[in-house]
Amino acid sequence: xxxxxxxxxxxxxFPASEKSAAPVKDYAxxxxxSREDLLPVLSLLKEQGFAYLDMLSAVDWKxxxxxxxxxxxxxxxxxxxxxxAARPAPAPAPGFxxxxxxxxxxxxxxxxxxxxxxLKVDFPRSDAVLPSAVGLFKSADWQExxxxxxxxxxxxxxxxxxxxxxxxxxxxxxLRKDYAHVRDRFDA
Amino acid sequence: MSVPQAPSRSxxxxxxxxxxxxxQHPSTHGVLRVGLTIEGELIVKAEPDIGYLHRGTEKLCExxxxxxxxxxxxxxxxxxxxxxxxxxxxxVERLLGVRAPERADALRVVHCxxxxxxxxxxxxxTYGIDIGAFTPFxxxxxxxxxxxxxxxxxxxxxxxxxxxxxxxxxxxxxxxxAEKTREFLAYFKPRIDEYDELLSYNPIxxxxxxxxxxxxxxxxxxxxxxxxxxxxxxxxxxVRKWEPQCGYExxxxxxxxxxxxxCFDRYHCRVREMREAVKIIEAALDGLxxxxxxxxxxxxxxxxxxxxxxxxxxxxxxxxxxxxxxxxACPYRLHVRAPSFVNLAILQELFVGQKLADAIAxxxxxxxxxxxxxx
Numbered sequence: 001x002x003x004x005x006x007x008x009x010x011x012x013x014f015p016a017s018e019k020s021a022a023p024v025k026d027y028a029x030x031x032x033x034s035r036e037d038l039l040p041v042l043s044l045l046k047e048q049g050f051a052y053l054d055m056l057s058a059v060d061w062k063x064x065x066x067x068x069x070x071x072x073x074x075x076x077x078x079x080x081x082x083x084x085a086a087r088p089a090p091a092p093a094p095g096f097x098x099x100x101x102x103x104x105x106x107x108x109x110x111x112x113x114x115x116x117x118x119l120k121v122d123f124p125r126s127d128a129v130l131p132s133a134v135g136l137f138k139s140a141d142w143q144e145x146x147x148x149x150x151x152x153x154x155x156x157x158x159x160x161x162x163x164x165x166x167x168x169x170x171x172x173x174x175l176r177k178d179y180a181h182v183r184d185r186f187d188a
Numbered sequence: 189m190s191v192p193q194a195p196s197r198s199x200x201x202x203x204x205x206x207x208x209x210x211x212q213h214p215s216t217h218g219v220l221r222v223g224l225t226i227e228g229e230l231i232v233k234a235e236p237d238i239g240y241l242h243r244g245t246e247k248l249c250e251x252x253x254x255x256x257x258x259x260x261x262x263x264x265x266x267x268x269x270x271x272x273x274x275x276x277x278x279x280v281e282r283l284l285g286v287r288a289p290e291r292a293d294a295l296r297v298v299h300c301x302x303x304x305x306x307x308x309x310x311x312x313x314t315y316g317i318d319i320g321a322f323t324p325f326x327x328x329x330x331x332x333x334x335x336x337x338x339x340x341x342x343x344x345x346x347x348x349x350x351x352x353x354x355x356x357x358x359x360x361x362x363x364x365x366a367e368k369t370r371e372f373l374a375y376f377k378p379r380i381d382e383y384d385e386l387l388s389y390n391p392i393x394x395x396x397x398x399x400x401x402x403x404x405x406x407x408x409x410x411x412x413x414x415x416x417x418x419x420x421x422x423x424x425x426x427v428r429k430w431e432p433q434c435g436y437e438x439x440x441x442x443x444x445x446x447x448x449x450x451c452f453d454r455y456h457c458r459v460r461e462m463r464e465a466v467k468i469i470e471a472a473l474d475g476l477x478x479x480x481x482x483x484x485x486x487x488x489x490x491x492x493x494x495x496x497x498x499x500x501x502x503x504x505x506x507x508x509x510x511x512x513x514x515x516x517a518c519p520y521r522l523h524v525r526a527p528s529f530v531n532l533a534i535l536q537e538l539f540v541g542q543k544l545a546d547a548i549a550x551x552x553x554x555x556x557x558x559x560x561x562x563x
Contacts, residue, residue, distance in 0.1 A: 059521045114430055165238065165563070167242075175247060
């Protein structure tokens with residue numbers, strides 16, 4: 001089975017999905033039309049041997065990142081007495097592919113046939129809810145928790161959706177581009 | 189007269205007890221905490237708790253330039269920093285459309301495989317300690333020290349190398365490096381048999397590891413395990429064969445497979461992998477081409493907007509980097525598919541029903557590095 005056959009079969013069942021306009025270089029990339037398609041597409045791919053969920057992550061397109069999201073200033077001039085003068089924050093300008101959306105990225109592998117396919121699904125930042133893939137792939141368990149922690153995506157149907165990497169007291173989701181760090185007792 | 193059958197579980201009622209394993213326990217290999225609920229000796233519930241070492245490297249990458257991020261990549265899996273450098277550089281090179289020269293590719297392979305040996309030696313040593321054998325640790329670290337000396341010779345660092353750079357490697361190796369590496373390999377090959385004698389076929393070690401924490405191939409794939417943990421269950425998934433980069437297709441080596449997927453197989457896959465790594469290094473040194481070690485890469489790295497994914501077979505599994513470029517000098521988004529992180533998730537299920545002492549054996553056999561789990 002070749003990757004073209006897999007994609008053709010997928011497009012015949014889900015005519016709304018298409019090849020991604022922004023593909024991952026050297027890999028087949030499929031853009032899903034809506035998040036309702038996500039679980040049916042995942043289970044269809046699983047039936048075709050894509051039993052290995054390699055990677056699950058997301059991208060926030062409301063860039064560029066806010067500098068308030070970082071504890072330290074970028075490139076402080078250590079040579080100046082008293083450290084660097086605080087630089088004025090750059091005027092907010094919409095960044096690359098700016099839109100009020102996030103994209104979830106799934107990478108699935110078919111181990112016997114040596115195939116890999118990327119799935120992408122867009123959803124609005126204010127309504128960051130996706131169906132959980134834990135029922136199909138156990139490896140989604142922690143990766144979804146990671147995406148929940150860092151991006152604030154709520155995975156519906158996840159058995160144990162709670163913070164995994166960041167500290168309990170940390171508020172917000174650090175990998176969202178508009179995350180602002182709240183100074184705490186660990187900041188110098 | 190019929191003999192009454194002894195019940196499989198003791199009829200004695202025991203209270204459930206909550207035990208904190210870690211985060212500062214030597215057998216958790218870093219700062220991992222596992223909240224165990226035990227009933228007598230048996231584990232009823234296990235909740236791994238991670239994040240103690242979370243430094244937010246994915247966030248930090250967003251305001252650092254592409255070459256600066258290589259330094260951060262050293263800190264993910266600090267036991268095999270070379271493969272981290274390689275995975276990151278391959279992803280950015282795909283964004284740039286740059287390919288490293290042949291000599292750089294061969295040097296990358298030599299360093300990554302040496303690092304794989306060094307990393308597997310840590311497992312052999314520390315796993316012995318987990319199980320109760322102290323001696324192999326001293327032997328393994330003696331050999332690892334020699335590899336670190338080799339790395340010091342080529343990169344100047346012993347743990348965080350920053351040796352593999354965008355478009356090639358930092359600098360060429362000297363003639364002395366190749367000689368010393370061959371010397372080391374000649375010394376090291378018989379040592380692997382020594383580990384087998386000392387630890388692998390030790391009856392006490394076998395009792396503690398054979399048949400403990402067995403994983404079927406289906407279950408291992410379902411949980412997304414990779415690296416020796418997956419291959420121990422008999423699934424032949426090795427990125428070096430699957431999607432060869434840096435000229436791995438040229439080198440003769442076998443995918444090392446286990447049968448039962450138990451702790452012993454996971455451990456022994458790594459021991460046997462060291463033998464394959466020696467073969468790869470020898471072949472790479474024999475066929476080391478002349479030429480430059482750095483491709484033409486612009487001084488300020490600004491890849492065209494786009495997305496790329498590159499993955500390599502790290503010492504702990506399939507290390508993948510998903511990078512999004514917006515055309516500026518800093519990555520727009522960098523995601524690390526850390527093998528230890530994905531490998532660790534299965535413990536919450538695998539620990540249940542095991543004895544407390546076996547939990548230590550299982551955890552050790554997964555060979556996690558918390559720097560990579562938490563990133």
